[in-house]
Amino acid sequence: MILTRTSLQCRECKKEYETGFRYVCDDCFGPLDVKYDFPALTKETFSNREHTYWRYFELLPIESKSNIVGIGAGMTPLVKADNLGKKLGLNSLYIKNDSVNPTFSFKDRPAGVAVSKAKELGLSAVGCASTGNLASATAAHAARAGLPCHVFAPSDIEMAKIAQALSYGANYIAVDGTYDDANRIAAQIGDSRGIGVVNINMRSHYVEGSKTFSYEVAEQLGWHVPDHTIVPVGSGAMLNAICKGFEELQTVSLLDDVSNMHMIAAQPHGCAPIVDAFKKNSKEVVPVENPDTVAKSLAIGDPGDGRYVLKRLEQYDGSAEESNNQEILDAILLLAQTEGIFTEPAGGVSISVLQKTVEQGKIDANDKVVCYVTGNGLKATESIMKVLKKPAVIKADIGEISAAVD
Ligand SMILES: Cc1ncc(COP(=O)(O)O)c(C=O)c1O
Ligand SMILES: [Zn+2]
Incomplete structure (x- = not known):
């Protein structure tokens, strides 16, 4: 029973x-x-709660509040992006800015729920296979919980992400291989040693954290569902979880019918196996063996939830598109220079795909659009500097510097 x-x-x-x-x-x-x-819930249930995603406790898989491991993540800004909207011809464009979470990516959502569940289950260690952001999110929550944390990540990720995870005290294992190699090893070690690997053997609980995106967006829109949701996709866990979140809000009668929403999957050229399958009208995702993209956090060649993302795109009359490195980096600057939001390449992928989807005529000017920006630009400065001019160093002389101000 x-x-x-x-x-x-x-x-x-x-x-x-x-x-x-x-x-x-x-x-x-x-x-x-x-x-x-689910218990009976109303909009008022949540109205005066804490400004973290734990405000939705009844919709999350932790039995006792005493097991919550929180570092203040969630309830991030839903920015009405009027400047960018104007450029793209959209009157109702919003950016869900998850780059401002405590470890500077959306991964604080799934990692926080999974580490809390690991605590609740009495596990003695946690870990993750990571493309960079999950490493810090898991390590920070593990530090807060007082649990050891083992990170398995490809060796070639951005230095800021490595420095961050090491600072939280993670046992950082830099794997000489792809993310899929790191993932396979993490799965074997996690299962044989009883380590709660948040995105592998804790995955059922992990994805529940990403669902809080939908709860927040719905609440921030006055309990409405957007017409279009643009999501950067690696493993596909987040896109799938966002759909589950909106559906659950319908189940508990906090949202009306969500069946008319549209989901848009965004991937980088060089690692776009789901986009490839979508465009070929195939139900099977063919793994990319050696991902090659500036969007390192999305470099997952064999996406665990790929098949389910394709199902979601079919269910919600969605689409999928990819962007190349130049388009991604240009989109980072476009977002920064219109809305003052500095994102890492994963966010550039969603902005660039938004732009393309509008150009393809799939979004109408008055549609309500939410574009997900999931990681902070400070985590990937070495990539972003490729499209910027390094400032010349000028002698501290008023004459020489005045010339530079002209
Ligand atoms: C910043 C960022 N955005 C998006 C994703 C993709 O998430 P998912 O693997 O759930 O599709 C990742 C994955 O690591 C990420 O780090
Ligand atoms: Zn079964």
């Missing part, structure tokens, strides 16, 4: 399991999703 308010359910065969340290179905190896016994 299931006594907790959540259970786990196989996404494929629907078999149910008691909540615990498990993530795949014993019968069909399908991924397990968290299923809830």
